[in-house]
Amino acid sequence: MADQILICRCEDITKERLLEVIAEGYETIDEIKRATRAGMGPCQGRTCRQLIAQELSKIYGVPMEEVLMPTFRAPVKPISMGTLADAHKKGGE
Amino acid sequence: MKKAYDIIIVGGGIVGCSIAFEMAKRGHSNILLIERGYLSGGATGRCGAGIRQQWGSVLNATLAVESTHIFENLEEYTGYKGNCGLNQAGYLLIACTEKEWDQFQKNLEVQHQLGVDSYPVDLEKDVYKYVPFINTDGIYGATFCQKDGHADPFHCTFAYAYGARQLGVDILTYTEVLSLKAEGGKIKGVSTTKGDFEAPMVINCANAWAPGLAAQVGDEIPVFPERHQALVTEPVAPMGPNGPMPMVMSFHRKFYVQQSPHGSFIMGIAETEPVSFNIRSSWQFLEECCGVICDTLPALRGLRVVRQWAGLYDMSPDRNPIIEFSKNAEGLITICGFSGHGFMVAPRTAILVAKHLCNEQDDLDIKRFSADRYRTGELLLEPSVV
Structure with missing residues (x-):
């Protein structure tokens, strides 16, 4: 039951799935993100990357601060394409 | 070891x-x-995760057609248990000038020699069967190939x-x-x-x-290295006629955009770039990419961008x-x-x-x-x- 805990709420990735891909040999948050989509949703990993880091820290016996973090990418909070498109038009006038 | x-x-x-x-x-x-x-x-x-067979040279079309056949069975081919994300929703290539349209006719001949099922699409009515909400202003012609599409890189x-x-x-x-x-x-x-x-x-x-x-x-x-940027939106319900929206691509307007099977839209534009290993993202790209693509596909205005990134093209002469x-x-x-x-x-x-x-x-x-x-x-x- 504990393994059904959601690690990534945006992409519905459970702890069970996380442990599964770690067992398959994915060693870093970057790899796990690409294998499962954890961290690719609207919140961009704000919740799950710390939880994944904790698991990796435990499993590989490395301190949390040494777990490799993925790149934090803009725009940080979702922005509509329309807002961005209008900014482009304004810039062109 | x-x-x-x-x-x-x-x-x-x-x-x-x-x-x-x-x-x-x-x-x-x-x-x-x-x-x-x-x-x-x-x-x-x-990369933009696109696979297309609508090429203009025999060599590229051959490589792409035979590669697509492998993408169609890649899991079985390699024994992989995951999902390679193949989705053949098609590519709609749009021509914006008479000259570009003439080139497309030549490309179709090349593609047909190799058995690619690509064809011109009538802009008055048929185009909406592929991309229901496209703005056809300034578009001269379009071709479509159903077997083109998306795979998960x-x-x-x-x-x-x-x-x-x-x-x-x-x-x-x-x-x-x-x-x-x-x-x-x-x-x-x-x-x-x-x-x-x-x-x-x-x-x-x-x-x-x-x-x-x-x-x-x-x-x-x-x-030489050349930066190319891309962005992805939040996932939404399929916006194509039978599933995800096909790739829409223009060489003249220099953009591509398609809906992935997951529901998000992946897109990019070609910018003028110096030779450089720079792969940082720019806010100018966010605005320009959305501006250019919303002109052709205004229905995408409501989609929210969740992430942008950049990578390198390895450009040969x-x-x-x-x-x-x-x-x-x-x-x-x-x-x-x-x-x-x-x-x-x-x-x-x-x-x-x-x-x-x-x-x-x-x-x-x-x-x-x-x-x-x-x-x-x-x-x-x-x-x-x-």
């Missing part, structure tokens, strides 16, 4: 991983593949890597190749951040970094790959210069390389890909690239 192999492959993108798999499949699995970061972490994982790379590992290939990630070792005109191996490894053959698949490695033995590979057998260090092969379409042609390119190395017959002539073509003038010209 072993210190000597028959073959060392540098680069864990789809090119390196697919060559490792194709060689292992032919019984040559004493291979070490070395990747600086994680598999697919370079150009492959940063991460999982396709992982699939090849999985298949290669199952056959005995060793893969070393987070390990950087620092230098090539050559002696008496022959390649001997590589030095890496995790020690030295020996092999009488090194296949250099390091994309934009490949020329720098090749230069260590005196090979001049005229390939004729925007087609180079497969160079070193004259300075026998046994070194450099494969790069895919110029932005490496992902979609990698499966067939890997077969081309593996067949050559295993002395198997091939309909394609690998010599045509040599950088010698820039001296002889026998360029591999392609009229339809972004």
